[in-house]
Amino acid sequence: MKQIITWGLSYSDYDSQRELYSLIADGDVEVVAEVKFFPEEEEIFGRRSSVEDAFNQPHDMVVYFGVDEADVRAELEKLGIPTEKEVLGGLGSLIGDRNSKILSDQVKVIKDLLEASDRQIADREWLFNKLGEYGFFPFFKLVKKPQTGVRYSSCGILQVPDEFVDFCLYLSKLKCQKAIEVGVYKGSSSYVMAALLYRNNPDLVYEMVDIEDGLVNYDEISKLIPAIRKRIPNTSADFKGQEYDYCFIDADHSYGAVMEDYRNVGQYATKLTVFHDVFGHEYDELDGGTVRGWRELKELNKDKEIVEFSKFPDKWMGIGVIKWM
Template sequence: MDSRKLAKVAVKKGAVQKVSELSALISLLKKRKLNTIVEIGTGKGGTLYAWCKIAEPGAVIISVDLPGGPFGGGYKISDIKKFRKYKRKKQRLYLCRKDSQKNSTKEEIIKHLKGQKIDFLFIDGDHRYSGVKKDWKLYSPLVKHNGFIVFHDILLHPGVLKCKVDKFWNEIKKRYKHIEITDKYNDLGWGQWGGIGVIYYDIT
């Protein structure tokens, strides 16, 4: 499936993303062999669907989502069966309905990784400054050298005052090679929103 079509399907399945931005990210990710993916903030599962489709056939894919989270987290128990159908036959999909910011959750993820480093970490959970910073501190050390760490909602969100991903992004991007995928047109009547930031995680 081409990148734009996959992005459109992901949005239809609930991804709160701009098709143009998600499509560009998918095209970038397709250039790598993704054997290990961790997603923080799954919501309705749209992006999880996309990651399953572009990951390697035997990949480990881990979703972390907090029931009742402040930024739209907490899918229904009934969604679990649906999400499990997203993975390919030999992929291993782990759905952790827990708080990403607890050390016990990190330890569970490490257990599922079985000694592997993360190829692609997607941070789209708690959008408060303290929350996104905590997710970075906890999980970035688990990412492989030159792996991808991707943030969603890096643009300033005038209509959502608690969303401070942009503040953390503008701090952290100075330390790493990075790209920004932004389409600033006003859609859904929300005003400025979205934006994807990609860190090439250099641990040297």
């Protein structure tokens, strides 16, 4: 475990904070002090410190943000703090090849899912461990109370581990021919869902729709899951009226866009239509966002079976399913 001093990490630099929290959750790093230069800046790790107090703490490294190493050394020298023995580095030097290692581990997990027995796939603990190894995105709500057996990284699945594992157990029973996911981002959850469906049908076609290409590992994963098709840049309007067995909607989270995705493809699905963030109140200001959309769609389909997967019901995230048959 490396003990570090953060130097100048801004409260609004969420990406860096998430990366740091991922390292903390893995037990690789402990922040012993955070040095800030603006009195109004909120502390992040509850370790705000003057420069002098910070350097009096035992530490292995100083990790600086938004400045050069030369500037940090110059500042320390001005304060009379000797720098010869200090190890200084940016966040990249602390992260090293962690994220590329996680990406190659993800390929391994996809192989494991494809080769797993039906008994393993139906075993929640087995699946939880596999998806934990694959990794989840370090949302603050998650990394502040990290779950044992879950690895967090910016290339992880953008879901709550328990919700997604329960949903995957449910999905793994589905036999389908045609699937569409609207809003795939890096593809991290698409690959898992496509793998589970492909196990049940090698003739599956899984369309991955997005307006921007942020996919990682696509070429490697498509060799393992030939079912996946990159449909980027596209929106649900490009597939309007097409019938899919499975439709997963997680794109633009405004109310209007959720309803549009439903009208374009969601309503035509034959087996399942699934929405992410059905309790995601952070989108409320977008004309009611996903929460309003889900509420209305449940009402519209009240004669159908509705299933919800949620660890924070009515508060955050959540996966909502309309089962058509």
